Amino acid sequence: MTFSNRQPGVVLTDRTFTVPLDHDRPGGERIEVYGREVVAADKAAADLPWLVYLEGGPGCQARRLIGTQAWLERAVQDYRVLLLDQRGTGRSTVANRQTLPLRGGPREQADYLAHFRADAIVRDCELIRRELTGGAPWILLGQSFGGFCAVNYLSTAPEGLAAVLITGGLPSLDAGADDVYRAAYPRVERKVAAHYARYPQDVDRARAIAAHLAEHGPVTLNGGYRLSVEAFQSLGILLGIGDGSHRLHYLLENAFVRTPQGLALSDTFQEEAQAALSYAGRPLYAVLHEVIYAQAGRPTNWAAERVRAEFPQFDAGKALAGEAPLLFTGESIHPWMFDADPALAPLRETADLLATRTDWPAELYDPEVLARNEVPVAALVYHDDMYVDTAHSLATARAIKGLRTWVTDEYEHDGVRVDGPHVLDRLLALARGEL
Template structure:
């Protein structure tokens, strides 16, 4: 392992790079690098470590310019390790550039090693390289899925587990997840348009403009109605209503006597719907629900299939609803960052033999202290499935609340982490 260090705001920062197998089972040759940034508060060199798994999949770890929120609270008791999950950040990247030399089958085979089971194995390799005893895990959203896989696959490496907005269903088809998330997304649409009634008209007008006239994003591709409707992902955050309202407040301009979408509006929409910064989020998204027989085989683009049964989300509707955290196959043909990976993504979506990520028997006998925050109105991780999983993990202490949207750890991280730690140690 290679390590470089510097100082940040009264803290030592150690940047670790570790070489790990591409396939921890040994069946496929090759290695990749995994990067982690460790932050140690002055006077805290002897503290145990906490590893952070951020949401995703396919997002790199936080890059803190200053210390605040959950990180500030964590550093009172831990050395904090911010792990760039494989394929992201300074870990060996996996994107259209790095995978260009592989054919479609090779891309899919390579990316099949980038799920939660491999991330858990990477974390264990890092823990051992650091000489760490069992450590604490804090997982947000998809990070909670990883933490649950960790409890299933390597509980010996865990001292305690904290999860925010990220308890996954342990089994069952992805369709059930999407039926629930679409229902909650519809409720968030209703609440948003009740607060800003004029925005329902604006969304319909923008959709009409896109049906009748070609409008191009700054990256060059034509913007479709379906892709525009994905700005609804903002509805799942605590400040999303207002940020979405500001995006929609003045989308049109008249040019040469013709109505067009403003360049600024197109740029802002592009910033929301592009996956250039995190392509694995789109390519691997449905694989997080794939567990072979435990998930009834392949996901086969479950979000797309469920959407087709919901006329209120039809992009051709007079007033179509905005979509949320849903990935559709056509996106990989429309987003330039995803086009070279679209066939590999289709192979992954139709793969039937992904191994199980969670072990219900191991979780039922769990001995690791676990506390999890479950948000009643979460648009991305359905509370119904999270509550069932909470009951299936022995000793888990749930915090069920309607105080937060999905980003509770971002907006109130210090207090939220403090509450979970207090619950864990009663």
């Protein structure tokens, strides 16, 4: 049964699609993929072209917008929009610590999740497109990992695309996970330096919190998360978004309270740190984060953890033993997270199996097809993006025929969220050749 609801200015309609778990075995097991159709209320009956939105991630459901929030304000002027919950997320067939045991043990869970990467998401999109549009191509808007999916789409099924708009999501065509993190750690260090330049008082605050954790051992937060020094450092993931430096500052300033037993981490700090660190709402982000880079038999082997050893300035023990500021880390997933986070702990062995897996399909992107591309493509590349390497993105932009870039330092990684109507309008104009 299909339900429609009204919100200010728009009509929302639930859409559920059945797709093969393994697209190479179309007669095998099937799963559900959910999409939320959004159309302007005064155009609900109009014959509009479709725009499909792929959220960042991996493993994140489409953002739950209300009315014409963010970029939807611009999109619904011209399009019928599909906000897709990528397989395993949101209202699609869910994959998390609660449901994955239905598959069996860790080996069976890992085999199942191997079908949840960009190539499978794109093949889902193609089945859905043919059902919704009657075969007409649609426009794809891909944010971050959604842009990775878009480049796979351009490589494998360009006939399904009328245009592609990418925000902060042009991947390297050939970099492995090790290459990605060797490029990432220096960017993170720059972001931390910029944060401390903005809030110099946070140098001492961060050192004090890390020293407290080093002295007293990991603290189990009120929500069950085990906060170690390394976990505290990982709060630096906030520094990749527009207001993240300010959010981190306010988090640090409320860290301690004095109790009869001495200084302790405050309930306020614990609550906010738990919310920032826990992957309970998006476990696939952690489980699949590195394997989105695995191609042609190359395992990831916990690349971020291994590569971190090449950057000793991130060693908290060395920083606390000397005078150096404590460095936060960024968007990286580490094995210890599966011990720290109750939502991830049951998936530790599954994640290990995915990290060592070698039987990945062929390359995710086809440089020869991309070099012959005829689909209009416009990409917003964030200058010194903490999450996606700018040099990698620009190299890929040069490799895709006809792709037009907008390179800017106006935003961090979330421009489409903080200034969505302007961002989408400019990308559409670039794709149409109006700029």
